[in-house]
Amino acid sequence: MRKLPESVTAWLLAAPMAIVLALFLVAPIVMIVAVSFWGATEWSIYPAFQFDNYAFLLTSEVTWRVFFNTIKYAFITWVFTLGIGFTVAYFLAFHVRSQTWQIALFLLCTIPFWTSNIIRMISWIPFLGRNGLANAALISAGVIDAPLEWLLFSDFSVILAFVHLYTLFMVVPIFNTMMRIDKSLIEAAVDAGAKGRQVLRYVIIPLTKPGIMIGTIFVVALVMGDFITVRFMSGSQSANVGRMIQNDIALLAYPSAAATAVVLLATVLMIIGALLRFVDIRKEL
Amino acid sequence: MTTISKVRYSRRSLLKAGGAAVAAAALPAPMVWGQETKNITLRQFGTGVSNLNEVATKVKEDLGFTLEMTALDSDSVTQRAATQPDSFDIADIEYWICKKIWPTGNLQAMDTSKIANYDKIVGTFRSGKLTPDSVIAQGTAPHTVGFTTGANGTGFVQEESGWMTLIPTIYNADTLGIRPDLIGRPIKNWSELLNPEFKGKASILDISSIGIMDMAMVVESMGEYTYPDKGNMTKEEIDMTLGIFTEAKKNGQFRAFWKSFDESVNLMASGEVVIQSMWSPAITAVKSRGIPCVYQPLEEGYRSWGGGLGLSASLSGMELEAAYEYINWYLSGWVGGLLMRQGYYSAVPETSKAFMSENEWGFWFEGKEATDVITSPFDAPLAKAGEVRDGGSFYDRMGAVACWNAVMDENQYMVRKWNEFIAA
Incomplete structure (x- = not known):
């Protein structure tokens, strides 16, 4: 049997994946981009090539405010998830000596993820409410006289829920890269006279960067694309881009929703592009 | 809770x-x-x-x-x-x-x-x-x-x-739902929704075509403006209506907005909110938890x-x-x-x-005092003997309709403005 030329074999091997990606990733995005130029009436959408959707979107002050709000949520959530995620991963990787314990504690982190993320989010509502557990505890401890109103249906509760929901997405990749740091490097640093802080600053953090970056991409993408957390935790009083899209879809304004989605996609890609300039993930993995 | x-x-x-x-x-x-x-x-x-x-x-x-x-x-x-x-x-x-x-x-x-x-x-x-x-x-x-x-x-x-x-x-x-136990005084007008007395304890529903009508009822009741047709506002009227509510929102009048039936029930039952737009079965749901809740008839009439x-x-x-x-x-x-x-x-x-039994017909349709316990078709008790339906008889309630849920000619404009209100 004649052997196929090498280039053909390579193409054939790549084909299944390429087809899957083309059908389920590229085609939908192309469709969204196409529809974003269409027009809409109250009950129908019609093919067209017009810039109305973008014109309205980009000239509306509300859009800018909502995008700013979305990025604000993403940034604050990122700071907290990174801080907590890094600390947890560091503890697991370097302070817990036995591998059994490492695995056990790591699994412990994942237990909350056995329930739906909506449930995890909604369970904050009775906790933070005006007559909720947090306020009741603070009042009975004598810390406050009147219930704190800002605990629920505020930016605070939105970010709290985000941090709670997404910290694990930071822990996992950081823990993973930390586990693969050659311990002899740390010993060498210590032998060379580095203090704990210096080891962290010059050895561990640089070597953990790919993990931090992967975690960052997860968190940023999840928060920027969210709509349900913002809706429930802000009591519908705040908006982010996801909610804008959801509102448009609910009102049958698909073209306008598509245009918003395209702008959001571009924004997220730019952010991730910028992040990847700092670290070459592929090289480091 | x-x-x-x-x-x-x-x-x-x-x-x-x-x-x-x-x-x-x-x-x-x-x-x-x-x-x-x-x-x-x-x-x-x-x-x-x-x-x-x-x-x-x-x-x-x-x-x-x-x-x-x-x-x-x-x-x-x-x-x-x-x-x-x-x-x-x-x-x-x-x-x-x-x-x-x-x-x-x-x-x-x-x-x-x-x-x-x-x-x-x-x-x-x-x-x-x-x-x-x-x-x-x-x-x-x-x-x-x-x-x-x-x-x-x-x-x-x-x-x-x-x-x-x-x-x-x-x-x-439909009308406003209130928690009589937390308000402690009679409520008679739609304008109470924006009364600073209920700052941080009011809510309105986030479904634009219904919410805008509730807003219009409030604006008229406040004496700010009388609409030629609430159900078909001009752009200026839409701007004015949402302007009043945006200001109230910025002043912290609202605790939350709700979109689903369950949300409205929870807001009311937990005491986060004491006055809000509500649907009649939601009132029933709050009451069935033993929490007082009234579907308050208002002088300006109902939104139907x-x-x-x-x-x-x-x-x-x-x-x-x-x-x-x-x-x-x-x-x-x-x-x-x-x-x-x-x-x-x-x-x-x-x-x-x-x-329906005579008691049920009397209570629900004729607005008479219940002669015996009124239960829902799913056997939840809704009213005791001697209670009267909020708002009275069919003709009292449906005869006092001030406006119907509506789609306006300027609907798309209204929806955009509504989204701005939510994002404000």
Whole structure:
């Protein structure tokens, strides 16, 4: 049997994946981009090539405010998830000596993820409410006289829920890269006279960067694309881009929703592009 | 304490019913001679209020065919009726949705001569007048979008043409819900929603076409402005209305906005909110937890809504006959009784009377004192002997309607402004 030329074999091997990606990733995005130029009436959408959707979107002050709000949520959530995620991963990787314990504690982190993320989010509502557990505890401890109103249906509760929901997405990749740091490097640093802080600053953090970056991409993408957390935790009083899209879809304004989605996609890609300039993930993995 | 509402029986049992219906469709019973109707399945979808599992069961019992039901929120209902005409046979929608959907041609007109109880349907849905001397309320009043020119009519006509777009099935008069125990004084006007006394303890619903009407009631009650037609505002009126509410929002008047029934129940039951726009079964749900809650009648009147059944344009032949049979059955009283015992009204109230006890009829329809415990069709106690329905009798309540849920000419503009309000 004649052997196929090498280039053909390579193409054939790549084909299944390429087809899957083309059908389920590229085609939908192309469709969204196409529809974003269409027009809409109250009950129908019609093919067209017009810039109305973008014109309205980009000239509306509300859009800018909502995008700013979305990025604000993403940034604050990122700071907290990174801080907590890094600390947890560091503890697991370097302070817990036995591998059994490492695995056990790591699994412990994942237990909350056995329930739906909506449930995890909604369970904050009775906790933070005006007559909720947090306020009741603070009042009975004598810390406050009147219930704190800002605990629920505020930016605070939105970010709290985000941090709670997404910290694990930071822990996992950081823990993973930390586990693969050659311990002899740390010993060498210590032998060379580095203090704990210096080891962290010059050895561990640089070597953990790919993990931090992967975690960052997860968190940023999840928060920027969210709509349900913002809706429930802000009591519908705040908006982010996801909610804008959801509102448009609910009102049958698909073209306008598509245009918003395209702008959001571009924004997220730019952010991730910028992040990847700092670290070459592929090289480091 | 807020908990996930326990009153989701309708949705949940509906899912079960849906599952059973799918199973029934996949495993049809062996063909029985001369009983072709047994194999007919009608697919109905609509908002949760009247999409009850009990109805499907009773249809199977009384008429022999299968009714498959899907419950969706009003936005999704509109979307589906407009974009997927082949996914349903019967649409259970509200009149303002009909105003949006009818021009798509996805529904077909119904011949009123085939509707047995047509003459008994209350005036609101035919001439627009509940009693001969009623004043027609503002907004998308059902009779304005209830009739079309003929079998293939695409527009609406204002008189009884013999061709109906929707057969009315269910309606009610909505108002503000309050927690009398936390407010401690009488509430008489819509303007109380923006009263600084309730700063951080008020809520309004985040469904633009309904919310804007509640807002208009508040603005008029405050004496800020009198609309020529609340149901069809100009751009300036929309800006002004939402401007007043945006300012209130920035001042922290609202605790939250709600979109689903459950959210409104939880906000009220937990005491996060003491005054808000609400739907009548939500009041019932709060009360059934033993928490005082009143559906407060207000001097300016009610904001009303109505729903009906529409037939898909693709229905024909035996399915179409079955659909007519179903609609006639719907108006013949059993469903009416089921709905009226939950506090809604039936389009043909007199046929429902036979399916209600004298006590129930007196309490729900005539506004009389209950002579005995009033329970819901699902056996939850709703009122004790001696209690009176908030707002009184059918004629007191439906006669005091100030406006109907509406779709405006400037709807798209309003929706954009609404989104700005939410983002503000």
